[in-house]
Amino acid sequence: MLAIFRPALAILALMTLLTGVAYPLAITGVAQVAMPVRANGSLIEQGGTVIGSVLIGQDFTSPGYFHPRPSAVGYDAASAGASNLGPTSAELLVTVEERAEAWRRETGESDVPLDAVTASASGLDPDISPENARVQAVRVAEARGAPRDEIVRIVEAATTGPWLGIFGPAHVNVLEANLAVDAAFPGGVE
Amino acid sequence: MTPDLASVLLYLVVLVVLAVPLGHFMARLYRGERTLLTPVLAPVETAIYSIAGIRAEESQSWRAYAFAVLAFNAAGFVFLYAMLRLQGFLPWNPAGLAPMAPDLAFNTAVSFVTNTNWQAYSGEVQLSYFSQMVGLTVQNFVSAATGMAVAVAVIRGFACRGEGRLGNFWTDLTRSVLYVLLPLATIGALILVGQGVVQTLSSHVTATTMEGTEQVIAQGPAASQIAIKQLGTNGGGFFGVNSAHPFENPTVLSNMLQGLYILLIPVAFCFTFGRMVGDRRQGIAIFAAMATMFVAGLAVVAWSEAAGNPMISQIAGTAGPNLEGKEMRFGATLSALWGTATTAASNGSVNAMHDSFMPLSGLVFLVNMMIGEVIFGGVGAGLYGMLLYVVLAVFLAGLMVGRTPEYLGKKIEAKEVSLAVLAFLSMPLGILVFAALSVAVPQALAAVQDAGPHGLSEVLYAYGSTTGNNGSAFAGFGAADPFHTTLQGIAMLLGRYAIIVPMLGIAGALAVKVPAAPTAGSFPTHGPLFVVLLIVTVVILGGLTFFPALALGPLAEQVSLAAGTRF
Numbered sequence: 171m172l173a174i175f176r177p178a179l180a181i182l183a184l185m186t187l188l189t190g191v192a193y194p195l196a197i198t199g200v201a202q203v204a205m206p207v208r209a210n211g212s213l214i215e216q217g218g219t220v221i222g223s224v225l226i227g228q229d230f231t232s233p234g235y236f237h238p239r240p241s242a243v244g245y246d247a248a249s250a251g252a253s254n255l256g257p258t259s260a261e262l263l264v265t266v267e268e269r270a271e272a273w274r275r276e277t278g279e280s281d282v283p284l285d286a287v288t289a290s291a292s293g294l295d296p297d298i299s300p301e302n303a304r305v306q307a308v309r310v311a312e313a314r315g316a317p318r319d320e321i322v323r324i325v326e327a328a329t330t331g332p333w334l335g336i337f338g339p340a341h342v343n344v345l346e347a348n349l350a351v352d353a354a355f356p357g358g359v360e
Numbered sequence: 361m362t363p364d365l366a367s368v369l370l371y372l373v374v375l376v377v378l379a380v381p382l383g384h385f386m387a388r389l390y391r392g393e394r395t396l397l398t399p400v401l402a403p404v405e406t407a408i409y410s411i412a413g414i415r416a417e418e419s420q421s422w423r424a425y426a427f428a429v430l431a432f433n434a435a436g437f438v439f440l441y442a443m444l445r446l447q448g449f450l451p452w453n454p455a456g457l458a459p460m461a462p463d464l465a466f467n468t469a470v471s472f473v474t475n476t477n478w479q480a481y482s483g484e485v486q487l488s489y490f491s492q493m494v495g496l497t498v499q500n501f502v503s504a505a506t507g508m509a510v511a512v513a514v515i516r517g518f519a520c521r522g523e524g525r526l527g528n529f530w531t532d533l534t535r536s537v538l539y540v541l542l543p544l545a546t547i548g549a550l551i552l553v554g555q556g557v558v559q560t561l562s563s564h565v566t567a568t569t570m571e572g573t574e575q576v577i578a579q580g581p582a583a584s585q586i587a588i589k590q591l592g593t594n595g596g597g598f599f600g601v602n603s604a605h606p607f608e609n610p611t612v613l614s615n616m617l618q619g620l621y622i623l624l625i626p627v628a629f630c631f632t633f634g635r636m637v638g639d640r641r642q643g644i645a646i647f648a649a650m651a652t653m654f655v656a657g658l659a660v661v662a663w664s665e666a667a668g669n670p671m672i673s674q675i676a677g678t679a680g681p682n683l684e685g686k687e688m689r690f691g692a693t694l695s696a697l698w699g700t701a702t703t704a705a706s707n708g709s710v711n712a713m714h715d716s717f718m719p720l721s722g723l724v725f726l727v728n729m730m731i732g733e734v735i736f737g738g739v740g741a742g743l744y745g746m747l748l749y750v751v752l753a754v755f756l757a758g759l760m761v762g763r764t765p766e767y768l769g770k771k772i773e774a775k776e777v778s779l780a781v782l783a784f785l786s787m788p789l790g791i792l793v794f795a796a797l798s799v800a801v802p803q804a805l806a807a808v809q810d811a812g813p814h815g816l817s818e819v820l821y822a823y824g825s826t827t828g829n830n831g832s833a834f835a836g837f838g839a840a841d842p843f844h845t846t847l848q849g850i851a852m853l854l855g856r857y858a859i860i861v862p863m864l865g866i867a868g869a870l871a872v873k874v875p876a877a878p879t880a881g882s883f884p885t886h887g888p889l890f891v892v893l894l895i896v897t898v899v900i901l902g903g904l905t906f907f908p909a910l911a912l913g914p915l916a917e918q919v920s921l922a923a924g925t926r927f
Contacts, residue, residue: 174427174428174431175431175435176412176413177412177413177414177428177432177530178428178431178432178434178435179435180411180412180413181408181412181414181432181530181533181534182432182435182436182439182498182502184408184411184412185498185501185502185537186439186494186498188537188542189497189498189500189501189502189537189541189542189588190493190494190495190497190498191493191494193497193542193545193546193584194493194497194581194584194585196546197546197549197550197553197559197581197583197584198559198560198561198581198584200550201550201553201559201560201583202559202560205553205554208553208554208555208556208557208558209553209558209559209560209583210558210560210562210565210579211558211560211565211577211579211607212556212610213565213567213577219567219568220565220566220567220568221567221568221569221570222567222569222570222575222577223565223567223577223606223607225556225606225607225610226575226577226606226607227606228567228569228570228575229569229571229573230570230571231571232571235570235571239688245575246575246576247575247576247577247578248484248485248564248576248577248578249482249484249485249578249600250484250578250599250600250601250604250605251600251601252601252604252685252713252715252716252835253684253685253713253716253836254685254713254715254716254809254834254835254836255684255715255716255809255810255836256715256716256719256810256812256814256817256818256834256836256917256927257669257671257672257682257684257716257717257718257719257814257917257921258671258719258810258812258813258814258917258920258921258925258926258927259810259811259814259926259927260811260926260927262684262716263671263672263675263926266672266675266676267675270675270676270677280677281676281677281678282675282676282677282678283676283678284668284672284673284676284678284680284681284683285683285688287672287675287676288672288682288683288684288685288686289684289685290604290683290685290686290687290688291601291604291685291686291687291710291711291712291713292601292604292605292606292687293601294605294606295606295687295688295689296606296689297687297688297689298688299688331612331689332363332367332612333611333612333613333616335363336363336364336366336367336370337363337367337612337616337694338367338612338615338689338690338691338693338694339688339689339691341688341689345570348570349570352570
């Protein structure tokens with residue numbers, strides 16, 4: 171019996187040191203030295219305060235900002251999550267109807283971009299679709315008294331993808347777009 | 361060619377281009393031959409053997425090999441369980457998280473030791489950095505290495521010329537970690553950090569948003585765990601939402617790298633098999649069968665996600681893909697590709713929420729898991745799982761032509777077939793019987809979130825995923841209920857060891873047989889006919905067992921969807 175368990179325990183202990191301590195600490199060390207900004211969450215600071223992470227979506231509600239996608243967790247970045255509702259769920263479909271109605275009221279457009287009425291997987295999606303952003307650009311421009319063309323140009327600058335021209339859809343980073351809007355036309359929060 | 365099709369094809373080409381040389385490298389490694397990394401790693405390897413008191417040259421019988429596997433996994437379970445129960449007293453717990461409850465700790469420890477990585481907990485809420493690193497990351501490596509070792513032992517049983525020995529578990533395990541998993545994980549982790557995956561020991565960051573509200577942002581040493589979670593087909597995320605979390609999978613590049621890592625070693629094992637049995641065509645035949653089923657499943661998922669949810673499109677007045685539970689940076693196609701790969705490969709990580717996929721996509725995911733995770737499958741586990749079907753396929757072919765079935769020149773007899781059927785039965789037992797129990801017990805049924813046929817799909821998915829050692833979830837299912845944490849713990853043990861032990865038994869029985877030279881009457885197992893026979897065997901045996909349940913779940917849901925029924 172002992173003959174079997176000696177190697178079992180010894181290998182487990184050695185592997186714990188190697189893969190559970192040395193490996194993650196070595197990666198942490200290299201990451202902190204070589205890529206500190208990315209390793210620490212790609213945080214954005216303004217005047218010494220952290221205003222968020224460029225990778226993590228946050229909620230925007232005032233008309234002078236682009237709004238993110240619906241989130242099942244209200245953009246709680248300490249506990250991410252999704253609706254996990256199936257495609258025939260009445261709860262999902264009623265929620266989508268409410269969101270579509272609100273969207274139509276707010277924009278006057280009848281066709282609603284699908285990403286504007288569906289919740290993301292993480293609840294922290296930092297991006298929206300270019301169509302969604304283009305429609306919102308009208309509201310943002312109005313709220314700021316800015317020329318619409320300028321706002322559309324800001325959207326285009328915050329658009330990335332498809333990667334290598336084929337991988338994944340084009341998408342607009344909401345926080346980047348809002349920072350750019352603030353920089354060009356101050357006075358977003360009412 | 362559309363961009364979506366081009367992206368999927370490019371992914372598949374790159375995957376195979378990387379897997380072929382890796383497969384050959386692994387064949388050399390497990391045969392004890394010199395490899396590129398030998399000069400650097402051989403001293404480390406020797407030191408490990410000498411500390412652990414292992415005689416590396418000693419080749420074990422199948423029983424000794426199986427005992428070693430079970431002893432090592434049992435030790436890993438006890439160690440991890442104790443750590444989770446004691447995490448409140450251990451270091452690297454900046455958020456001050458409490459110990460895990462007994463049933464949840466049992467479930468989690470079993471989950472990581474069996475390479476399932478089913479997560480009934482949420483990482484950022486319930487696990488300290490110590491538990492994540494010293495507990496889970498270690499099992500990510502060694503549970504993967506266990507699967508790889510068992511596959512190598514099984515291959516030796518088929519390949520050897522009557523010596524009756526399957527090799528040494530301790531050296532197979534150590535070599536898998538040192539030469540394959542650690543180097544690839546290190547490269548992957550550093551690329552991921554470069555893309556924005558977090559790797560820090562500091563606690564949560566509190567941000568004040570542009571609109572003046574507070575946002576607490578969870579952090580942690582994620583990159584090191586994510587690289588190995590993909591590579592070892594573990595799939596357990598650092599964060600609860602897994603690779604949908606922007607800190608776990610921030611860009612399309614990080615997504616494609618992780619996607620490659622999901623299938624890399626399972627695909628490579630096909631080519632390792634061909635090399636080790638001395639006939640590369642045998643490996644290519646198995647690869648062809650797996651690849652055909654993979655592409656068929658992927659086509660269904662990609663089509664049904666791109667077509668989207670007709671009920672949502674009607675409300676929005678816009679046709680388009682199904683985006684509920686998906687991230688904008690990945691969209692429908694890359695989510696479909698990931699979902700198919702992660703369920704085929706027994707990985708279980710997700711970049712979109714499977715519960716919100718369209719019914720036919722859910723069907724493909726379920727089938728991938730229910731047939732026993734043999735479409736590439738878990739690292740090692742996919743290959744030995746498919747060899748189980750190979751035994752059954754040649755047996756069926758033998759019955760049809762009235763000859764004693766043979767594979768690689770070795771006679772497949774009553775003992776091998778009985779053991780293969782025994783192993784096969786663990787899937788219907790863990791999925792159908794346990795799911796039926798869950799539906800019958802009111803407390804268990806309360807875990808189901810969705811009404812209608814989708815609710816049944818949630819139960820089937822939970823038990824398919826745990827028995828198949830996959831680990832992905834229809835996450836609306838309340839898996840944290842003690843009934844399910846316990847029963848699913850048992851399902852995971854069943855899906856792992858009730859297949860490993862019989863497979864090693866088959867290998868042991870074959871290992872004492874001397875292969876006969878092929879004659880004019882031998883059934884060739886490397887041509888298209890055999891590939892078709894193997895696929896048909898998987899579809900008939902796996903598919904028919906589960907068809908009635910699938911008809912009541914995802915198929916009924918698809919019909920309801922077309923009729924516009926809401927639940």
